[in-house]
Every structure is written in structure tokens, then in C-alpha cells.
Amino acid sequence: xxxxxxxxxxLSRSYPWASSPLIVSAPMRVMSGPALAVAVSxxxxxxxxxxxxxxxxxxxxxxxxxxxxxxxRTSSSAFSTSTTTLPxxxxxxxxxxDLDIAISAIQKFKPCTAWLFAxxxxxxxxxxxxxxxxxxxxxxxxxxxxxxxxxxxxxLKGSERPDVIVVQGADAGGxxxxxxxxxxxxxxxxxIDALAGSQIPILAAGGIAxxxxxxxxxxxxxxxxxxxxxxxxxxxxxISRGYQNEIVRACDGxxxxxxxxxxxxxxxxxxxxxxxxxxxxxxxxxxxHQAGRSFEELKKDHDEALKAGDAGWGPExxxxxxxxxxIGLIHxxxxxxxxxHEVRAGVLERFSAGRPNL
Amino acid sequence: xxxxxxxxxxLSRSYPWASSPLIVSAPMRVMSGPALAVAVSxxxxxxxxxxxxxxxxxxxxxxxxxxxxxxxRTSSSAFSTSTTTLPxxxxxxxxxxDLDIAISAIQKFKPCTAWLFAxxxxxxxxxxxxxxxxxxxxxxxxxxxxxxxxxxxxxLKGSERPDVIVVQGADAGGxxxxxxxxxxxxxxxxxIDALAGSQIPILAAGGIAxxxxxxxxxxxxxxxxxxxxxxxxxxxxxISRGYQNEIVRACDGxxxxxxxxxxxxxxxxxxxxxxxxxxxxxxxxxxxHQAGRSFEELKKDHDEALKAGDAGWGPExxxxxxxxxxIGLIHxxxxxxxxxHEVRAGVLERFSAGRPNL
Numbered sequence: 001x002x003x004x005x006x007x008x009x010x011l012s013r014s015y016p017w018a019s020s021p022l023i024v025s026a027p028m029r030v031m032s033g034p035a036l037a038v039a040v041s042x043x044x045x046x047x048x049x050x051x052x053x054x055x056x057x058x059x060x061x062x063x064x065x066x067x068x069x070x071x072x073r074t075s076s077s078a079f080s081t082s083t084t085t086l087p088x089x090x091x092x093x094x095x096x097x098d099l100d101i102a103i104s105a106i107q108k109f110k111p112c113t114a115w116l117f118a119x120x121x122x123x124x125x126x127x128x129x130x131x132x133x134x135x136x137x138x139x140x141x142x143x144x145x146x147x148x149x150x151x152x153x154x155x156l157k158g159s160e161r162p163d164v165i166v167v168q169g170a171d172a173g174g175x176x177x178x179x180x181x182x183x184x185x186x187x188x189x190x191x192i193d194a195l196a197g198s199q200i201p202i203l204a205a206g207g208i209a210x211x212x213x214x215x216x217x218x219x220x221x222x223x224x225x226x227x228x229x230x231x232x233x234x235x236x237x238x239i240s241r242g243y244q245n246e247i248v249r250a251c252d253g254x255x256x257x258x259x260x261x262x263x264x265x266x267x268x269x270x271x272x273x274x275x276x277x278x279x280x281x282x283x284x285x286x287x288x289h290q291a292g293r294s295f296e297e298l299k300k301d302h303d304e305a306l307k308a309g310d311a312g313w314g315p316e317x318x319x320x321x322x323x324x325x326x327i328g329l330i331h332x333x334x335x336x337x338x339x340x341h342e343v344r345a346g347v348l349e350r351f352s353a354g355r356p357n358l
Numbered sequence: 359x360x361x362x363x364x365x366x367x368x369l370s371r372s373y374p375w376a377s378s379p380l381i382v383s384a385p386m387r388v389m390s391g392p393a394l395a396v397a398v399s400x401x402x403x404x405x406x407x408x409x410x411x412x413x414x415x416x417x418x419x420x421x422x423x424x425x426x427x428x429x430x431r432t433s434s435s436a437f438s439t440s441t442t443t444l445p446x447x448x449x450x451x452x453x454x455x456d457l458d459i460a461i462s463a464i465q466k467f468k469p470c471t472a473w474l475f476a477x478x479x480x481x482x483x484x485x486x487x488x489x490x491x492x493x494x495x496x497x498x499x500x501x502x503x504x505x506x507x508x509x510x511x512x513x514l515k516g517s518e519r520p521d522v523i524v525v526q527g528a529d530a531g532g533x534x535x536x537x538x539x540x541x542x543x544x545x546x547x548x549x550i551d552a553l554a555g556s557q558i559p560i561l562a563a564g565g566i567a568x569x570x571x572x573x574x575x576x577x578x579x580x581x582x583x584x585x586x587x588x589x590x591x592x593x594x595x596x597i598s599r600g601y602q603n604e605i606v607r608a609c610d611g612x613x614x615x616x617x618x619x620x621x622x623x624x625x626x627x628x629x630x631x632x633x634x635x636x637x638x639x640x641x642x643x644x645x646x647h648q649a650g651r652s653f654e655e656l657k658k659d660h661d662e663a664l665k666a667g668d669a670g671w672g673p674e675x676x677x678x679x680x681x682x683x684x685i686g687l688i689h690x691x692x693x694x695x696x697x698x699h700e701v702r703a704g705v706l707e708r709f710s711a712g713r714p715n716l
Binding site: 148149150169170171177180181182183184185186187189190193206207208209210212213215216217218219220221251252253254255324325326328329350351 | 506507508527528529535538539540541542543544545547548551564565566567568570571573574575576577578579609610611612613682683684686687708709
């Protein structure tokens with residue numbers, strides 16, 4: 001509708017079951033399981049399966065997704081639009097996922113989309129994965145997540161161009177840029193300007209949890225929105241109740257969350273490329289770490305807390321609680337479909353009856 | 359138009375010459391002088407005079423503004439709406455400005471608005487200043503700038519309620535929260551939810567430099583928007599050309615700007631309350647500071663650079679270049695009125711012909 005806004009995109013062609021604007025559930029490692037991914041796509045969004053503990057773990061999840069989708073295709077109209085791909089995306093952490101296993105899974109299950117993130121070797125890894133994915137399943141769309149202007153510009157120089165670029169702002173939960181991140185309000189329009197002319201659709205992620213944030217991202221020029229933390233507080237998320245309770249309880253993300261590698265290390269997760277660090281809700285492990293308590297002691301208490309189950313989370317808990325700065329906007333657990341519908345309705349409302357506050 | 363959006367506000371009543379949505383130029387210390395403030399209000403926005411080097415310095419500026427406004431009232435229709443106050447706001451840094459001088463200036467010049475920021479003693483200072491301002495000029499609106507959820511909640515507990523609350527996100531330039539800031543995408547809706555029911559209009563600041571950011575802020579629930587850095591690159595700003603050139607040149611604010619007290623100290627500005635730190639464009643002073651060069655040596659080179667005039671700014675320069683992370687969205691010097699008109703047009707466009715990208 002205007003020069004300033006992003007040009008029309010191929011999104012509706014690639015995801016015929018999805019409504020506009022495209023609402024996506026992020027591929028959160030382990031927690032974005034089959035039930036969440038299918039529920040989001042079924043509601044007219046695009047659901048993603050997150051990376052598994054190992055790449056091999058995704059095979060069982062993809063089998064489950066395939067069965068769920070098959071049932072839905074015969075029993076309801078949700079996926080009646082016949083597509084040759086699975087109406088679910090799959091996320092990969094390039095530095096830790098096994099490329100050969102990933103490719104054979106893509107070849108076998110034909111997910112509609114592969115979301116690539118966190119390469120060890122930058123653009124070279126993106127090019128390599130992209131080429132292999134295109135060979136294995138030509139209709140699988142390739143999305144690449146970036147968090148800086150430099151990464152965005154780098155994508156234009158690669159040998160393989162992504163079909164979609166996801167721009168992640170610094171308010172995001174889980175792993176994002178450790179030091180050179182920026183909020184969507186400045187990062188997104190600057191990236192969009194840099195990619196102008198490429199015609200690659202751009203999705204926004206990081207801090208979006210309701211219709212307000214989604215509408216704001218569209219105003220900034222995004223073609224659709226991704227939410228992570230909001231979908232952790234769903235009935236379908238593969239997440240412990242104690243973790244989920246903490247997402248709902250916590251607020252004021254500026255002071256109750258931080259970026260730290262501590263919880264990765266307490267969990268035994270080593271090896272993330274240097275440029276990433278996860279945002280997490282602060283609890284006793286971090287408080288005592290800051291106060292100078294030794295890692296060995298923190299690790300011992302962390303491992304004890306693991307045995308405590310749901311009680312291991314919370315302000316007095318010790319377990320990793322990766323979450324975004326949007327936690328203060330999340331006040332309850334809902335069905336994933338309700339979230340997709342509410343966010344979409346919130347967006348449409350803001351652009352329908354005229355103008356907000358004008 | 360909806361429950362989710364902020365309720366209608368008193369802004370249009372308080373600023374009858376202003377168009378909707380309200381577009382405000384921030385009270386940037388020294389740099390927001392009479393010419394900029396008057397140009398913004400004349401264009402249907404609300405212009406602010408920034409704090410002076412001393413509070414006394416503002417008297418001369420207010421005399422100049424009074425004369426400019428008087429001329430405009432007789433020669434053009436810009437301020438034909440008769441108001442008993444000056445159609446210009448005035449900003450104060452509470453920790454450094456002299457309350458008695460400020461009050462006598464407000465009493466004499468009757469600015470439409472006093473913008474309060476950076477108290478030494480939190481809510482107590484806000485209450486004290488507010489009471490004195492109300493006594494001195496009952497029609498002067500009181501705006502208070504906050505950057506955290508806790509500050510926002512504190513305002514509801516004060517003895518004097520502000521007429522407007524300005525929520526500043528972490529992408530902002532100049533002084534903002536040192537450590538507990540957050541981007542507008544999460545901070546603004548959470549603050550708005552916390553203030554729901556108070557009926558106090560809320561303006562958004564921090565990272566907004568064009569119609570996209572302004573429209574996004576309105577979607578998030580703001581009743582109007584404030585821009586600082588964008589107005590530094592205007593013909594009317596009271597700023598050195600070298601500084602202004604650097605605003606236009608720099609991009610990628612995530613890596614080219616940082617928050618640091620170094621430049622305050624190089625300039626001899628001491629005493630800011632601990633919770634604040636300014637965002638500035640990085641140059642040689644900071645690079646060498648990070649590399650371990652002594653303050654004394656940096657100070658010597660800084661003071662030499664002062665004599666170099668415009669050449670003292672830039673990547674190889676050494677002078678303070680306070681600016682927001684939106685620098686990558688600013689590509690030239692314009693008239694302030696053109697900016698007000700363009701941003702407003704950009705907002706209206708996004709809410710007029712339907713919906714962006716839907």
C-alpha cells in the first residue's frame with residue numbers, strides 16, 4: 001500500500017492454510033514439540049518443531065507430527081488444502097545439529113520449512129545447509145534467523161538466499177546475540193532498509209507477546225511475527241509445570257531477566273558460539289553466582305533442584321528458566337490456538353476501525 | 359476504539375495547536391534551543407526547550423522563544439489559537455537544575471509544559487517540583503519521564519500526579535537507565551498495563567525516528583511520540599556541524615553506540631545519579647579507553663579535539679556524540695517542520711488505507 005511498507009510477499013503462497021498476518025511459534029529447543037507445532041498450524045499460524053536434545057530425537061517427533069496431521073487431514077478441514085509438504089516447520093541449531101541426520105529427516109518428512117540458526121561458521125554454514133536442504137526437498141522453505149545488521153547484509157552475499165529472514169530483537173528469550181543485540185524498534189526498520197530490493201519476506205521476533213507487539217512489528221515493516229515465550233505458556237508446550245508457572249508469575253523483564261551463560265553451564269550445555277547468550281529469568285543460581293559463590297556449589301544445588309521437579313523453578317529455585325523480556329505481558333496458560341486467534345484479532349482491530357488514539 | 363487501546367486523552371485539549379498524533383521534540387540539553395522548539399510547535403507538534411548549562415541560561419532562551427511566538431501570533435496562523443501559556447515546553451534535569459530559578463522562570467514565561475527527569479531523590483523530588491510548578495503556573499502541564507516499570511508504579515504513589523508520563527525505551531540516546539532499561543516493544547505495553555485506570559496519557563520515546571517507529575509506538579498503546587536524535591539532524595538544532603554530520607553518517611546503533619559515562623567525565627560533567635548513563639556514538643576516546651589508555655591521556659586528547667571544532671567528531675574524533683540507536687534510520691539534515699509532517703504522514707498512511715502487509 002505504500003513505498004515505505006514492505007512489498008507483498010510470497011508467504012501466503014508458501015503457507016496456504018495460514019491466515020494473514022502470519023503468526024509463527026518459534027522452534028524452541030525441546031519445548032516446541034509436536035502438540036504445540038500442530039496446534040499453531042491448525043489454528044492458521046505456522047508451528048515449528050524445535051531442535052531435539054539430539055538431532056535424532058526429531059525423527060520420533062516428526063513421525064508423531066505426520067500422524068497428527070494425517071488425522072487432521074481426514075477428520076477436519078484444517079489442512080484440507082493439499083500441500084505436498086508437512087504443514088509444520090522444523091528448527092535447527094546449526095552448531096550442534098547433525099547435518100546428515102537433519103537432511104535425511106527433511107528428505108523423509110518434507111517439512112514446509114527449515115529454520116536455521118546459530119552456525120559455528122557463519123555464512124558458510126548457512127550456504128552449506130541451504131544447498132543440502134534444497135537438494136533434499138526443493139519445496140521446503142529456508143528461513144534464517146539473524147540478530148544484527150551485519151548478519152542481515154551477510155545473507156545477501158551468500159551463495160544461497162533464504163526464503164525468509166527472521167529478525168530477532170534483544171528482548172527475545174533463550175539464545176540471541178550476547179552483546180550486539182538491539183530492540184526491534186530500531187533494529188527491524190534498519191534491517192528492512194538494508195534488505196530493500198531483495199524481496200525476501202521479513203518476520204519479526206523478540207518481545208512480541210500480544211496483538212500490540214504484533215501490530216507494532218507490522219508497522220515497523222515486518223511481514224509476519226514470531227512468538228516464543230508466549231507459546232511456552234500454552235497447554236501444548238512440552239515444558240515442566242514449574243517452568244511454566246514461572247513464566248506466568250514473573251514480570252518486569254528488565255530486572256527479572258538477564259543474559260547469562262550460567263544456566264547453560266549448570267545444565268552441562270557447552271559449546272555455543274561466542275556471539276550468543278540466552279535470556280533467562282533470574283533465580284537463586286544467578287543471585288548466588290553474582291554474590292561470588294563457587295560454580296561447584298551452585299552446580300550441586302542445581303542438580304539437587306533437578307530432583308525437586310516443579311519446585312526447582314521460581315525465585316527461590318535453581319533451574320534454567322529461559323524466557324524473554326515479554327514475561328510481564330503473559331498472565332496465564334492458554335491453548336495455542338487461542339493465542340493465535342487473539343493475536344490476530346488484536347492486530348486486525350488496530351488496523352480496521354481507523355487508527356489507534358488519533 | 360477498543361478496550362485494549364489506551365483511552366482517549368486530554369492531550370488535544372492541552373495543546374490545541376497540535377495535530378494528532380502528538381509529535382514531540384525532546385528537551386535535549388542545550389541542543390534543543392529556541393529555534394528547534396518553536397519550529398516543532400509551529401508545525402503542529404510540541405517543541406521543548408532543553409535544560410541549559412545552568413538553569414539561569416534558560417531565561418534568555420525563554421525570552422527569545424517568547425519573542426518568536428509573539429511574532430508568529432501576529433504574522434501567521436500557526437498559533438492563532440489563543441492560549442494563555444507559551445506553546446512550548448521546557449525540560450529540567452532535577453538533580454542539576456536549580457528549583458527556585460526554574461520556578462521563577464515558569465512563573466514568568468508560563469510554558470505550556472514542564473518535563474521533569476532525573477531526580478536525585480526519586481519520587482520525593484517529583485512531588486516537590488510538581489507542587490511548586492502547580493503553585494507557580496496552574497496551567498503548565500507536568501510531564502515526567504521514566505524508564506522502568508518500578509518508576510511508573512512509583513508515580514501513582516506520589517502526592518502529585520503528572521499530567522503525562524513519558525516512557526523511554528533503552529534504544530534512546532543521551533541519558534537513560536544505565537542497567538535496567540528495556541526496549542519499547544516490551545516496556546511500553548507493560549507500563550501501560552500497570553497504569554491502566556489512571557487515565558494519564560502516555561508518550562513513547564527511545565528509538566523512534568520515522569513514521570514506522572511512531573506508528574509502532576501507537577500500536578503498543580502510546581498516545582503520542584517523542585523523538586530526540588531525529589531532531590538533532592535538523593537545521594534548527596543548536597548543535598555543532600561536526601556532531602550533526604556524525605549523526606547522519608553513523609548506522610548500526612547496536613555496535614556503533616554504547617552507554618558509557620566516559621564522555622561525561624571527559625567533559626567534566628559529574629554527579630549524574632547512579633541509575634543513569636548516556637548512549638553515545640563510539641569514537642577514539644572510547645576505543646582507547648577500552649584498550650586501557652589512561653583517563654589523563656584521553657582527557658588531554660579530548661581537550662585538544664575541542665579546539666579542532668567540527669573535526670573533533672567522527673570515528674577518529676574524540677568528542678561526546680550522544681545519540682540514540684536510531685542513527686541508522688537518519689540519513690540527512692532536514693527542517694524540523696518537515697520531520698513533523700513526514701512522521702505524521704507516515705503514521706496516518708499506516709492506519710488509513712487499511713492494514714500494512716495484511
